[in-house]
Amino acid sequence: MAFSYSPDEYESERASNSYLMSMVAIMAGLPLPIVNLLATAIFYFGNRKASTFVRWHCTQALLIQALTLVMNAAGLYWTLSIIFGDNTITNGYISYLITIVSFNIIEFIATIYTAMQTRKGKHVEWWFFGTLTNEIMGSLVR
Numbered sequence: 714m715a716f717s718y719s720p721d722e723y724e725s726e727r728a729s730n731s732y733l734m735s736m737v738a739i740m741a742g743l744p745l746p747i748v749n750l751l752a753t754a755i756f757y758f759g760n761r762k763a764s765t766f767v768r769w770h771c772t773q774a775l776l777i778q779a780l781t782l783v784m785n786a787a788g789l790y791w792t793l794s795i796i797f798g799d800n801t802i803t804n805g806y807i808s809y810l811i812t813i814v815s816f817n818i819i820e821f822i823a824t825i826y827t828a829m830q831t832r833k834g835k836h837v838e839w840w841f842f843g844t845l846t847n848e849i850m851g852s853l854v855r
Contacts, residue, residue, distance in 0.1 A: 720766045720834050727763060728770035729832035731756055732824050735778055747786075753778040765850070770831055773839060773846040774824075780842075781820055788813045 720728065731753065738752035757771040788809060794800045827837045838846070 720764065724764050724766050725832050725834045727760060727767045729828045731760070731767070731771040731774040732828035732831065735774065735781075735824060736821075736828075747782060750775075750778045750782045766836070769836075769846060769850055772849055773842050776842050776845055776849075777820065777824070777839065781817070784813050784816060 734752045734756045735749040738749040753771075753775050757775045760767050760771050763771070791800070791806060791809065795802060795806065823839065827839070830837045838844075
């Protein structure tokens, strides 16, 4: 979905910052998956009255972090249940760890790319999340 206008410098910077919030939060709370979502949510709520371009990218960043939270929390719970509980390391556990590590690396690289492109005023839609964001934003972007 393309926007009918080009965002100004200020809008581009704010939209880009919506993705960078999760990068900053990684440094503060790496072992706690909720920290990234909280940082992105705070930035989202702080920009509710911003332009459509900024709100759209804040929404997409929030959705991405919500899925990342769910995946990472499940992995953290599973790991803690192995360390402190009666569970053992299985092939399923190893497969899940490989999956979430791969997802996190891809998400990290894609977030940096999206932040750079958005900072240039380009509209970047992620697969699945872009469509979902368009549905949530509704007629605001049409």
